[in-house]
Amino acid sequence: QLHWNNPARHSGYTDASGFALYFTQNLRPSDLGTVMYGEGNLVLPPRQPLISVNHTCPSVCTNRYHTETRYITGVGIYMHTNGIRGRISLWRNETLVRDIWPLQEYSYNSPKVIFLNQTVEYQPGDELKTECYFTTLKNDRTVFSGAAKNDEMCLSFLWLYPNKARVPASERLTQCMAIAAINLCWVASNIVPHVERDCNITSMRSGEMPNRVMSEMAANNCFARTGCDPACRNYLNFTLWPLNACYDPTRSRQMAEAMALGMVPSSNHETIARTLYGQRFCEQEINLLNAPAPTKLIEALPAAPILQKGGLTSEHLLIIIVVCSCLGFVLFLALLTYLSIRLNHRS
Structure with a gap:
């Protein structure tokens, strides 16, 4: 078999390939x-x-x-x-x-x-x-x-x-x-049984496994429309994936995906597809929870200012204001008295 590729669509090329065929009695x-x-x-x-x-x-x-x-x-x-x-x-x-x-x-x-x-x-x-x-x-x-x-x-x-x-x-x-x-x-x-990479293809194609998994997922609220239910998350993480390679995202789930797409004849494509789709929300959450915590530098908050003992307080300020007011009033009275005496001498 020969393959020819001419992406630029040039003309004038000729084919010089061929083969010899021999017959014998x-x-x-x-x-x-x-x-x-x-x-x-x-x-x-x-x-x-x-x-x-x-x-x-x-x-x-x-x-x-x-x-x-x-x-x-x-x-x-x-x-x-x-x-x-x-x-x-x-x-x-x-x-x-x-x-x-x-x-x-x-x-x-x-x-x-x-x-x-x-x-x-x-x-x-x-x-x-x-x-x-x-x-x-x-x-x-x-x-x-x-x-x-x-x-x-x-x-x-x-x-x-x-x-x-x-x-x-x-x-x-x-x-x-x-x-x-x-x-x-x-x-x-x-x-039978047809088992490859620990995935039981026979059980998947017959419908026995996907129907059982769908019942277990329904019992653990995996088909809820409100995100990932904790019961479903625990079921996937600690029961389904460790015990069933066909659904384990780290092992052989591509086999189940192939059957759901019809690449292998099966009358249970819809059931397989539903069990796969029901894992999506929780899979994302499990991946995030299992991921190592990011290392992040925490900036130290500036320390609150410490008041020094012996500083001016509001009580001290009030006393100073009162004293200054009194002194100002005394000076004002003294000035009035001085002016009154000067005026009397002139008269």
């Missing part, structure tokens, strides 16, 4: 096939230096669809222009077997495929992990999943054999893709 012992892995629900916020996206193809899927050991001959990873690093690793019994694509820099403009010098065994029950690392420092908008260059992808590809091309696709692992970490191959296999 001598069929090879095994068919070579390609299997695609990855996460199909990407939400990359703008101006972030590093965002990691991980996908694991679970052992349930390889146990169900790999009836025998397969052999990996080549591997590739695919992202768009925000992708900067990638890694693909093979795990067996929760232990790393090897890195098939060691962690290394990635460039959208220089994609490559690693063809292995020695094939790698891919056994039933093995898990394949894909790690994609992105940067959105140059972006002013959130980037979502999509085929366009300005969208993003997190995909890996394995070239392997035997592929058993004559077996119906429903009986082969042709791809192992997830939506919000819900692997569609597990959904298609009908193997």
Whole structure:
């Protein structure tokens, strides 16, 4: 598959790509096939230096669809222009077997495929992990999943054999893709219980869990229209979130959100959506209460002035005023007497 991008819409470009197709009467012992892995629900916020996206193809899927050991001959990873690093690793019994694509820099403009010098065994029950690392420092908008260059992808590809091309696709692992970490191959296999990242997908899709959670939330007044009720806050913080990964905002709640949006078929989308919406007010309050108190310098208030003992009081001022008034009156009488005597002498 080739992608061409011409954002400036220049004319005169020609396509020089192509491929050679060979036919033979001598069929090879095994068919070579390609299997695609990855996460199909990407939400990359703008101006972030590093965002990691991980996908694991679970052992349930390889146990169900790999009836025998397969052999990996080549591997590739695919992202768009925000992708900067990638890694693909093979795990067996929760232990790393090897890195098939060691962690290394990635460039959208220089994609490559690693063809292995020695094939790698891919056994039933093995898990394949894909790690994609992105940067959105140059972006002013959130980037979502999509085929366009300005969208993003997190995909890996394995070239392997035997592929058993004559077996119906429903009986082969042709791809192992997830939506919000819900692997569609597990959904298609009908193997229950379907539990990923501690979230019981089977119980969520059947409606048992969301209906039970909605009843508990109603009993704790989580659907009140007056903000966050203390009973609801305690229920979420100490009961629902610690015991239920599907609703825990720090663990796997994106799975419940995906089901509420219809990304996974369910007749209980409305119930799941209501239980998610009923947590919003209290979630904000809990985050604020759990946040560390901000360190703030408290400015010292100026000390109140201290009156010195022995200073003038109102009583002292009153006495001074009275004395001054009396002295003034005496001086006034003396002046009148002096003037009266002078006038008598002149007469």
